[in-house]
Amino acid sequence: MLTAVLAAGTLLATAAACSDGEDGASSPSRASSTASASGVAASPVARRTTTASPDKNTLTSAGARTALITEGDLEDNWSQVTEKTAQSWEDELLIGTVDAQQFLTGKTQAADCQRLLDGLYGDDLLGRPSGASELTGFTEGDSRLLYQVAAYDRDDLDKSLDWLGSLTTECDEFTAKASDGSTRTVQVVEASLPKSGDAREGITVTVAGTSGGSKVTLTLDVAAVRVGDDAITVTNGGYDGADHDSTKDAVSHGTTRLKDVREGRTPAPEPSEFD
Template sequence: MPLPPARLLAAALAAAALLTVSGCLSREPDRANGTGTDAPSTGPGSAAAPALTAAQAQSALITETDLGGPWTPTEGTATWRDGLLKATTNVPDCQRLLDVLYSDELLGDQSTTPAVVALDDGDDQAQLRYQVATRHPADVDRTLAWMRTLPQRCEQFTAATTAAGLQYVQVTNAELPVVGDARQGLRVTLTGQTTNDGYDPVTLTLDVAAVRVGDDTIALTNGALGTEPSDVTRQALEVGVQRLTQVRRQTRVQA
């Protein structure tokens, strides 16, 4: 007897981790939640750092070795990206958030981002995407300020998807390590409706974070069906900021 469509979708999303086709804050008010800023490394009268070259940005990326097993280079776009993040809602800021998550363009058009890496954790059906780019600090700070408003503006809303039906979305602040000059993190969860045959709905948990380090910025999305691998976002940002700082230090020495 064939399975109902809703049950088929839930089984497909839960079983298939990845497709094989891919190309793809104010001064610190609350350090525990990582939602504020430290004193910026550049200010009035400071000369802007030259943009990272593509090679420099590439060398500032994290790798699967930094995260340890079972992380590996990606084999393709996560199934949940099209299935759950390609969604619509009637709240403008919340729609903008969904669009950013789906396009993975928190820092703007990826064609102008020097370096991007994607890593997969097949055990937890997780995918992490990590970007490094040189962006004007004021532009980045505006993005961080917008992100800070979302736990209030988009705390709970519904979003419609073609593949997975109606999703209940929650947005909260994500705890980040105190690294870089400014940072903001969000945790976004999308949960479908309970199926008619009583099966539990599929839940996607997604961390999205941006950290400004002088004139450079790191953007990260880390998502999984169910529960995310513990501490991966923190680990990636701590290692990544340290590596980016080292690359900038080497650039100054060579200048």
């Protein structure tokens, strides 16, 4: 019996060597070599079904929720609202049709400016997320701060950031007509942001028009920061202006939280003074 087992082991090892020599395949793994040498054939099915470990940086819904900022990440007296409340924030002053005739390049610039208004109203400035997406909101007096974390297709995300950065030139000042015939005047200027994340863009948008028969001006800080294939988006402001410091806090501390989540760490409950 022992002679038969040894002979079988020799035949298996010889067959494996001949096979490698005939098809030019690379050497088997150390585990497969050991199995052949001991007379036990390695399972080809096991080798075919072996897959790489999931990317630890893939953002999950739970991870996106953990990456959301809290009241502790913002200075002053911001109060967090429910997700349902934050999702319902839609300012009608942002609804309007941009007239292409006011631009040098006509339809191209008008489309960019229309996309800005529609994106601000629908909270999807960076486009549709390709994966997990979560949001939260905060209020302070009449001001609102909407904060989003989402996973995107990398190429689409980079294009959206480039588009956002171009708006200070393409849409520096334009008008849009509301359904009642009234006109909104919109201005877009650059907003400075902390050097957070892998890429970032910030603008401040003011929309002057009429609401409830009264003249009003809506001012919004808009910030977007890319971290790998994920991004945070901040929209902050109201009819009394925008608190730029709160926007910067949300960007700085939010980027740190998202980095922690992507690297498998639990974000600190309170931001560090060194962030």
